[in-house]
Amino acid sequence: MKTPSVAVIGAGWAGCAAAVELARRGARVCLYEAARVAGGRARRICYRGQMLDNGQHILLGAYHGTLRMMSAVGLEPSRLLLRLPLQMRYPAGSDGMDLVAARLPAPLHMAIGVLRARGLSIADKLSLARFASAARWMDWQLNTDCSVTELLDRFDQTTRLTRLMWRPLCIAALNTVPERASAKVFLAVLRDSLGAGRAASDMLLPRVDLSALFPEAALVYLEKHGGSVRYGSHVRSIEAADEHWMVRTEAHTDTFSQIVIATAPSHAQILLEPLDPTLAQSLAFGYQPITTCYLQYPPELTLPAAMLALPEDPEQQDWGQFVFDRGQLDPLQAGLLAVVVSTSGGALEHGAEVLEQALACQLAKTLQMPALAAPLWAGTITEKRATFDCVPDLKRPPNATALHGLWLAGDYTESEYPATIESAVRSGIAAAEGVLKRA
Numbered sequence: 001m002k003t004p005s006v007a008v009i010g011a012g013w014a015g016c017a018a019a020v021e022l023a024r025r026g027a028r029v030c031l032y033e034a035a036r037v038a039g040g041r042a043r044r045i046c047y048r049g050q051m052l053d054n055g056q057h058i059l060l061g062a063y064h065g066t067l068r069m070m071s072a073v074g075l076e077p078s079r080l081l082l083r084l085p086l087q088m089r090y091p092a093g094s095d096g097m098d099l100v101a102a103r104l105p106a107p108l109h110m111a112i113g114v115l116r117a118r119g120l121s122i123a124d125k126l127s128l129a130r131f132a133s134a135a136r137w138m139d140w141q142l143n144t145d146c147s148v149t150e151l152l153d154r155f156d157q158t159t160r161l162t163r164l165m166w167r168p169l170c171i172a173a174l175n176t177v178p179e180r181a182s183a184k185v186f187l188a189v190l191r192d193s194l195g196a197g198r199a200a201s202d203m204l205l206p207r208v209d210l211s212a213l214f215p216e217a218a219l220v221y222l223e224k225h226g227g228s229v230r231y232g233s234h235v236r237s238i239e240a241a242d243e244h245w246m247v248r249t250e251a252h253t254d255t256f257s258q259i260v261i262a263t264a265p266s267h268a269q270i271l272l273e274p275l276d277p278t279l280a281q282s283l284a285f286g287y288q289p290i291t292t293c294y295l296q297y298p299p300e301l302t303l304p305a306a307m308l309a310l311p312e313d314p315e316q317q318d319w320g321q322f323v324f325d326r327g328q329l330d331p332l333q334a335g336l337l338a339v340v341v342s343t344s345g346g347a348l349e350h351g352a353e354v355l356e357q358a359l360a361c362q363l364a365k366t367l368q369m370p371a372l373a374a375p376l377w378a379g380t381i382t383e384k385r386a387t388f389d390c391v392p393d394l395k396r397p398p399n400a401t402a403l404h405g406l407w408l409a410g411d412y413t414e415s416e417y418p419a420t421i422e423s424a425v426r427s428g429i430a431a432a433e434g435v436l437k438r439a
Contacts, residue, residue, distance in 0.1 A: 003028060004439040007247045007256040009235050009271070012040020013421050014409040015262030016218035017069050017428030019227060024072060025436055029227035030254065031219065032247070034234040038215035040264070041386060042421055047294070047379050051209045054381050055292050056324050056338045058172070058307075061202035062192035063422040065429055070214050073221040080213055081204040082306060082329055085109070086193055088165055090119065090309050091367045097164045101201060109198040124161045131155045132194055140191035141184070145392040148178035148186045168309055168321050171342045174390040174418045175288045182392045188416040205306060207329045235263075238271050238406075245405060258405040258438065260431045264385065265412050275403060282397050285412060286389035291344035291382040293320070293359050295375040299334035302327060303367070310339075310366055320359050335376075339363070344382065352380040387419035388412050399431045405438065407431040 004027045008019045011033035019031045037043050044051050059066060059081065070077050085103060090096020097119030102112035110132070114125050134155055142151075148170045152162055162178075170178045173189045193201050206213050219229045230249070238259060239246045245259045261268045265283040272280040303325040310320050320339035327334035339359045341347045347355055356378035364373035388394070388411075398414045399407050409431040410424060417423035 002257075002439055004258055004435055005256045006030070006258050006260060006435055007032065007238075007245065007254065008260045008262055008409075009238075009247070010040065010262035010264075010267075010410075011035075011038040011215060011219065011229070012262060012264075012410070012424065013042055013066075013215065014411065014424040014428040014431075015040070015260070016215045017065070017425040018260045018262055018409050018432045019222050019428075020069060020073060020218045021429050021432035022435060023222050023225040023227045025432075027432075027436065027439070029222060030256070031222060031227065031229045032233045032235050032249065033229070033231050036231050037211055038219055039211040040215075040424075041383055042210045042424075043215065044209035044211035045381065047381075048296075048377065050333065050336075052294060052379075052381070053206075053210045053292070053338075055290050055383055055386060056322075056340050057206065057210060057421060059204035059206070059421060060192055060196075060200065061204060062196050062200040063204070063420075063425075065425040066214070066422050069218070069425055069429075073214070073217040075214065075217050077204075080206065080208050082207055084203045084205065084306065085198075086113070086201040086203060087307075088169070088309055089305055089307070090164070090311060092304065093368055094311050094366050095119075096309065096311050099165075101198065104198065106197045106201070109201070110194060119164070120161065121158075124158050127156065127158045127161050128165070131157060135187060135190060136195060138187075140187045140195055142187060145182055145184045147392060148174075148181040148183050151183035151186070152178070163312060164309075167312070171321060172340075173420075175290060175342050175387040176390040176418075177343055180389070180391055182390050182394060184392070185390055185416065185418050189418065203307075205324070205329055235271065237274070240275070240403065240405075243404075258407070258435050260407045260409050260428075260435065262409040262428060262431070265388070265410065266385070268408065268410070275406075276401070279397065279401060279403075282395065283412070285394075286391075287385040288342075288387050288389050289344045289347075289382055289384045290386035291341040291347045291355070291380060293339045293341070293356055294379045294381070295337045295339065295356070295360055295363070295372075296377045297335040297337065297372070297375055299327070301335045301371070303337070308367075310362065313362075319362050323363060337363070337372075348380070348382060353378075356380055390418045399427060400434055407434050 099117035
């Protein structure tokens with residue numbers, strides 16, 4: 001087998017995973033990144049002198065691809081991630097629930113967690129048990145896709161359980177409202193959380209910024225293993241020539257035996273349009289935004305838990321669904337709270353300042369802490385194309401293309417998962433394996 005020379009375009013999580021896997025197995029890799037910071041839609045930004053993320057993320061213990069890649073580049077996941085048992089916790093005193101999986105082997109961890117859960121009636125608990133039992137019997141799969149709402153109705157889920165658990169879980173995991181979200185994809189997420197072994201179901205919260213969690217270490221690893229990284233290199237076009245591929249940037253034209261396009265679908269479309277218009281058109285997804293609002297308070301302020309769900313107010317649109325106490329993850333961020341608004345299409349309709357004040361008031365009311373209404377400062381970050389719209393029967397392209405030696409990688413490619421860090425990493429690894437098999 002010849003040693004392939006491979007261009008990886010895009011240093012998001014998919015591109016970094018592809019580059020590491022290729023370099024680890026002996027390929028010559030050049031990684032192109034238009035920005036100056038690696039990580040794509042899960043990266044670090046600098047705001048008010050602090051290293052923040054462009055969006056708050058939760059990982060699962062079942063994210064084996066991500067954890068393996070972190071270890072491969074010399075990182076220690078146990079040190080960089082706070083491991084919590086699977087939970088859905090609302091602030092005490094709110095009209096919510098408090099469910100925490102027990103530290104017991106599966107399925108006892110969830111059974112005991114549900115029995116102990118506060119804020120759920122017997123009917124709610126039986127409803128949850130009935131759904132979980134039926135999903136296991138179906139092996140967490142559906143022959144015919146439908147919306148999450150239709151799935152929940154099919155199994156007679158109570159209104160309260162749907163409002164407090166299924167709806168926020170669906171919006172957090174798929175970034176699509178249950179009325180429009182794919183039940184097949186939702187079941188895959190539940191399989192690796194509610195239906196998984198105890199360790200696999202654990203929730204992992206990053207203690208460091210998202211660029212430091214893997215992408216930056218991946219680029220260091222790549223360079224140590226003979227690869228190269230070109231920051232600030234916007235790839236203008238790619239061309240096939242004599243069984244090779246040419247990559248053109250503003251400053252260079254380089255030749256490779258194969259290419260992995262690991263950019264966002266919108267940029268991949270631009271590169272693919274002259275080569276395969278049909279493939280380019282298949283990447284025309286609908287998108288959903290995610291907004292993260294950071295609220296800074298005095299450093300002595302802490303929440304009862306590192307992560308809390310927030311009750312939905314039907315009279316108030318675009319309120320936060322979850323709040324994270326960043327100080328419990330990183331002492332240097334003491335007093336900093338991150339409020340996540342998924343499917344946030346209308347969140348900034350009246351401007352960032354209005355949203356920030358609304359979220360601060362929401363926290364003050366829900367947590368019964370009046371001081372939260374007046375943060376020291378606030379900052380809002382919106383990823384307008386954070387995820388694809390995860391609707392039923394969505395057609396997602398495979399990693400392999402009809403163009404010899406050209407591969408796609410990204411969280412939007414063919415997968416049972418929604419747009420997550422794990423689906424991006426798995427896609428990068430799969431593209432790398434395809435390259436090596438074809439070399």
